[in-house]
Amino acid sequence: MMEVLLRAGGLIVGWNDDLSEIVALSLQVTLSAVFISCLIGLPLGAVVGAFRFPGRRVAILMMNVLMGLPPVVVGLIVYMLLSASGPMGVLGLLYTPTAMIIAQTVLVTPIIAALSRQVVEDLHEEYAEQFASLGVGPAQRVMALLWDARFSLLTVVLAGFGRAVAEVGAVMIVGGNINHVTRVMTTAIALETSRGALELALALGLVLLLIALVVNLIVMTVRGTAVRAAYA
Template sequence: MTDIWQGILQAFWLLITLDPTLIEITARSLRVTLTAVVIATALGVPFGVWLALNRFRMRRLTIAVLNALMGLPPVVVGLLVYLMLSRAGPFGVLNLLFTPTAMIIAQVIIITPLIASIAHQASRELWAEYHDLLISLGTTRRQRLITLIWDGRRSLLTATLAGFGRAIGEVGAIMIVGGNIDQLTRVLTTAISLETSKGNFSLALALGFVLIGLSITVNLLAHILSGTERGRRW
């Protein structure tokens, strides 16, 4: 029990003193995850809104597949990205395996369906509300898309935060394609796993506290934004 308390105290000391290793790993995690979230949002939000606006053949199947991809196992994504980027794969010549870029690619694949699905659900409600007005005004498809994105920006930002929350806590795919290389691809989740296996509980706990803090912050922001969005509609 004494060792546990000592580890916790040492972890807080690392946080208070801004330990260089802790800062480096946290900064890398944020850089990789934020880049992935920006790319996934740029892909997922317009696609989700487009799905809400348009009626086409196989639309129901497309939505069903999109929702199914939300539960895609991260380790499977990591394995597929690994195979694609390995020397024997079609993109092996790019030498992206075991780099932050490979980690970003894996995270984009994991969170894009999540962001697109939430964007679709939010935009579907807006489209039902604005359908008659936008049609009567003679708006183009592009204008409708922009209108729904702008008016539903709080809900869409919530989708982005949900994607960030999932990406920052990902370990399986990141470990496979990143390799957990010190000062190159080591991020919060992989570092926690490594330091725990080494018995360095103080650093593992400090990293865990940072990860918990980020997760709580993101969830609070999502809750506040969703509450603001509901209040605005009432």
């Protein structure tokens, strides 16, 4: 085991083009999916959290249910949509990074929407009377709540990032794990482990952990700075 770990460390230190390509594609797919999910999920969660309307409980239930979507089911659904016989087959997106971004977006958006809904709902209880007295409109109310909760929502975005960057099943189905085309860290780890190439799989796993650590440190630093500024 120690020998494998040393060889994995050597692969990271010797960093080659294959590692760079896999890591770069992983970050491209994950960050793109998280960005799109935030554009959809944050406003959606804020609207459901801030307003009372018919069907709200159903909307909350659906968001909570969709948080637990099995990745392979999402991969299958996206595959059927993008396959040659599917409604979006003409676009030719199957087995491309775009297909992987779509699959990850479907997985991450409910998580961001559900978690942001809870954050915004708790915050709205503090500001509801003030909003009513000032006659703040719906759009301005949502924007104000999202802005005020921005540092708490960083944790929500981090949860979405963690879900996306660790995804295997869905991206394997719609991406195909094609070398130099759709191979990302998680699918490469699965492939190399099945081949018995544990040093490469372990090296990619360590890089994945390092990325997660860096993202967490950035979020903690931003939140800590915000807290200190608030009490300064």
